[in-house]
Amino acid sequence: MTEILTPRLLLRRWQEDDLVPLSEINGDPDVMRWIGDGSVRGLDETAEDIDRWEEEWDDEGFGLFAVELLGSGELIGAVGLTVPEYLPEVYPNIEITWRLGRQYWGQGYASEAAQATLEFALQDRGLDRVVAVNRAGNDESENVIRKLGMVLERDTTHPEHGYLLQIHSIDLTEYEA
Template identity: 75%
Template sequence: MTEIHTPRLLLRRWNDYDLAPMAEINADPEVMRWIGDGSVYDLEQTAEAIERWEEEWDEEGFGLFAVELLGSGELIGFAGLSVPEFLPEIMPAVEIGWRLGRQFWGQGYASEAAHAALEFALEDRGLDRVVSITRAGNTAAENVMHKLGMELELATTHPEYGFPLRVHAIDLTQYA
């Protein structure tokens, strides 16, 4: 089983106990305002999402990690890798992403988890390039991208929802 330990976090595969806390995170309109069309997810939608994330692990050899606090074991959200099929113009690509419960914002957890996931992508999985995609205006996400060493590569439009997107990228030579 793939696990990554950081000074404060454990990144690991999903288990049955993660559904309720992740559903609570996904039900927060403030957390979800930058995701998709901004709609919150209910318990069933969260269960379907976790199932898709686990399938991606099986199919791709990478995916979104459940992220928990080392001290308490509390699930705080996710961070990891996915294939951004919703944006065909940048394919083939692997995206790094994260989503944390609001009470865990502003404490460096997103940067810590995202850095671990980026290292996993480039060093463990042998990828030579990783992107990160956000809606224009999501400065918190862009701050994490900059901390990872990513640079703005493309400004485009979401093909389904029509809002502006910003694609940041880093390759292995920039990372090294």
């Protein structure tokens, strides 16, 4: 089983008891406003998300991790790698993404988890390049992207929803520099 320990977090594969806490995160309009069409996701949609992420682990050797606080074992969100099927123009690049419960924002958890995931991507999984796709105006995610050392590559439009997206990237040589 793939796990990553950081000073405060455990990044791990999904378990059955993660469904309810993740659906509570997905049910928060403030969390979901930057994702897809901005709609909240219920229990059934959250179960579909977890199933899709686990399938990606099986098929690709990477996926989204469940993010757990080390001290309490509490699920605080998801972070990981995914094939950005919704945005074919960045293919074959792999996207790093994260989603944390609102009560965990502003504490450095997203940056800590994303940094560990980026290292996993470039050093453990042998990826040469990773992208981050950020909806314009999502300053909190933009801050995490900057902390990862990723640079703005270009702007594009979401093919389904029509809003502005910013494509950031980092390659192995930039990461190691």
